[in-house]
Amino acid sequence: MIDNFENEFFGIGIQNGKTPENLGVLWRSAQNLGASFIFTIGNRYAKQACDTHNAVKSMPYFHYDNFEEFYKHLPKGARIVGVELTDEAENLETFxxxxxxxxxxxAEDHGLTDKATAKSHFLVKFKSELSLNVSVAGSIVMYDRGISKPRQ
Known part of the structure; x- marks a missing residue:
């Protein structure tokens, strides 16, 4: 993965993504909302059918076979922010x-793996009665980043 950034950056990705449509929509949102790169972990995905802006060809895209490979290639100085609807997660509104x-x-049907949750530096959630579509959840997080408080 990329490891020499002078200023702030963020990437966004899905572990064990369920459908190509969700990936495509997330990639399109990532391109529109300022992501530096996109990625997938695991082999449960296919061609991103809804990536109408062709974000995969417009920004760096990385694929990792498993979480260990992803973690080993984490950019220097980057923190993992896991998005998960758990009691331990911090509210996005104050994050x-x-x-x-x-x-x-x-993925919507399984969430993050236990290993990914444990290795995340932060866990965030937002007000929602039920889990949301992964592309919607990712878009909300990126939008909040764009309008949010000063960075740590």
Whole structure:
């Protein structure tokens, strides 16, 4: 992964993404909302059918076979922000986004793995009665970053 950034950056990706449509929509949002790179972990995905802006060809895209490979290639100084609906997660509404981070989302049907949750530097959630579509959840997090409080 990229490891020489002078200022702030963020990447966003999905662990074990469920559908190509969700990936494509997330990539399009990432391109529109200022992500530096996008990624997938695991082999549960296919061609990103809804990536109408071709974000995969417009910004760095990385694929990792498993979480260990992803973690080993984490950019220097980056913090993992896991997006997970758990009691331990901090509310997005009061969260101060790190200057350099990677937002990690899980598939709607399984969420993040236990290992990914344990290795995340931060866990965030937002007000929602039920889990949301992964591309919607990722878009909300990136939008909040763009309008948010000063970075840590």
């Amino acid at each position: 101060h986004h790190p200057r350099r981070c990677v937002y990690l989302l899980g």
